[in-house]
Amino acid sequence: MAALQILNVEKRYKSLQALGGVTFSVEPGEFFGLLGPNGAGKTTLISIIAGLSRADAGTVSILGHDVVSDYREARSRLGVVPQELVFDPFFTVRETLRMQSGYFGLRKNDAWIDEVMDNLDLTDKADTNMRALSGGMKRRVLVAQALVHKPPVIVLDEPTAGVDVELRQTLWKFISRLNREGHTIVLTTHYLEEAQALCNRVAMLKAGKVVALDKTSSLIRRISGSQLVVSLARGTLPDALKPLVSHPDELVSGSKYTLRVNEYSDVEPILATLRQSGAVIEDMQLQQADLEDVFIQIMEGEK
Ligand SMILES: Nc1ncnc2c1ncn2[C@@H]1O[C@H](COP(=O)(O)OP(=O)(O)OP(=O)(O)O)[C@@H](O)[C@H]1O
Ligand SMILES: [Mg+2]
Numbered sequence: 677m678a679a680l681q682i683l684n685v686e687k688r689y690k691s692l693q694a695l696g697g698v699t700f701s702v703e704p705g706e707f708f709g710l711l712g713p714n715g716a717g718k719t720t721l722i723s724i725i726a727g728l729s730r731a732d733a734g735t736v737s738i739l740g741h742d743v744v745s746d747y748r749e750a751r752s753r754l755g756v757v758p759q760e761l762v763f764d765p766f767f768t769v770r771e772t773l774r775m776q777s778g779y780f781g782l783r784k785n786d787a788w789i790d791e792v793m794d795n796l797d798l799t800d801k802a803d804t805n806m807r808a809l810s811g812g813m814k815r816r817v818l819v820a821q822a823l824v825h826k827p828p829v830i831v832l833d834e835p836t837a838g839v840d841v842e843l844r845q846t847l848w849k850f851i852s853r854l855n856r857e858g859h860t861i862v863l864t865t866h867y868l869e870e871a872q873a874l875c876n877r878v879a880m881l882k883a884g885k886v887v888a889l890d891k892t893s894s895l896i897r898r899i900s901g902s903q904l905v906v907s908l909a910r911g912t913l914p915d916a917l918k919p920l921v922s923h924p925d926e927l928v929s930g931s932k933y934t935l936r937v938n939e940y941s942d943v944e945p946i947l948a949t950l951r952q953s954g955a956v957i958e959d960m961q962l963q964q965a966d967l968e969d970v971f972i973q974i975m976e977g978e979k
Contacts, residue, residue, distance in 0.1 A: 677740045679704045679860035685734035694720045696884040707861045709875030716881040718864045726756045755827035759834045761814050765807030780825040792820045795850040812839045831862045872967035899965035901938040911955030
């Protein structure tokens with residue numbers, strides 16, 4: 677049975693089709709990435725998964741429990757870290773986590789609350805009021821809140837937005853541990869290198885539709901070979917090289933170009949063409965394609 681099953685989900689806000697028939701499922705134990713540009717519909721979909729918003733059509737179920745007709749069972753198996761920071765400012769961190777536990781009917785949860793706070797470096801803030809926390813600290817509490825009932829399925833909507841490097845590492849260590857222990861993770865992030873490192877499979881949403889759904893490694897393999905990034909101190913890119921540019925906006929913006937190369941032997945003729953055109957190379961790098969390159973290609977509709 678799927679940890680999360682999303683079937684033909686549609687959502688409309690007046691004239692705007694925020695979700696245009698989204699279908700995918702996530703298997704138990706997966707670390708799954710839900711990616712897409714601003715406004716693609718990720719948070720809309722997560723609100724429907726969390727039961728905060730109703731789909732106009734389609735169904736969502738968590739471990740076999742429909743999020744509408746079987747809400748309580750579905751919700752008890754799900755932990756959601758929302759994108760927006762919303763709190764009652766007058767409670768302390770510990771009180772906030774105890775209340776959340778109470779919501780799930782857990783009365784003696786202090787041992788786990790302490791462990792979660794410890795893993796998120798929140799222990800020394802346990803008795804601080806929410807309003808006195810910095811933005812990054814508040815986000816840690818949001819993560820802790822999602823985990824108080826040890827949900828088998830954990831959905832994180834931009835958990836690392838505005839978060840410093842240290843917490844990102846702490847957070848990923850903890851989430852990866854939960855994943856190893858069998859929890860299913862669904863992650864939304866704009867940091868594609870994070871998604872590449874963590875997610876075994878990803879879905880890409882564009883304007884409310886799934887435009888890619890595959891193993892992370894298979895998506896990256898779709899872009900064959902590597903890329904030669906050249907910065908020109910003088911001159912512009914010769915016409916003969918323009919078809920190799922993988923990010924079309926570079927043709928407009930300027931002096932740095934990312935060129936597709938299938939084999940190392942392609943590099944020599946590129947350099948010769950540049951030299952003959954009178955261009956002067958300021959900087960040059962050969963790099964492997966990564967998830968960000970795939971994302972850009974897919975979002976530009978090239979593949
Ligand atoms: N309550 C609402 N009323 C009207 N329009 C909405 C509402 N919520 C979202 N939208 C619109 O639906 C679309 C999808 O928004 P959503 O927040 O799901 O995007 P997202 O993929 O989460 O983007 P981001 O990466 O910026 O978080 C956007 O065009 C947004 O303006
Ligand atoms: Mg969002």
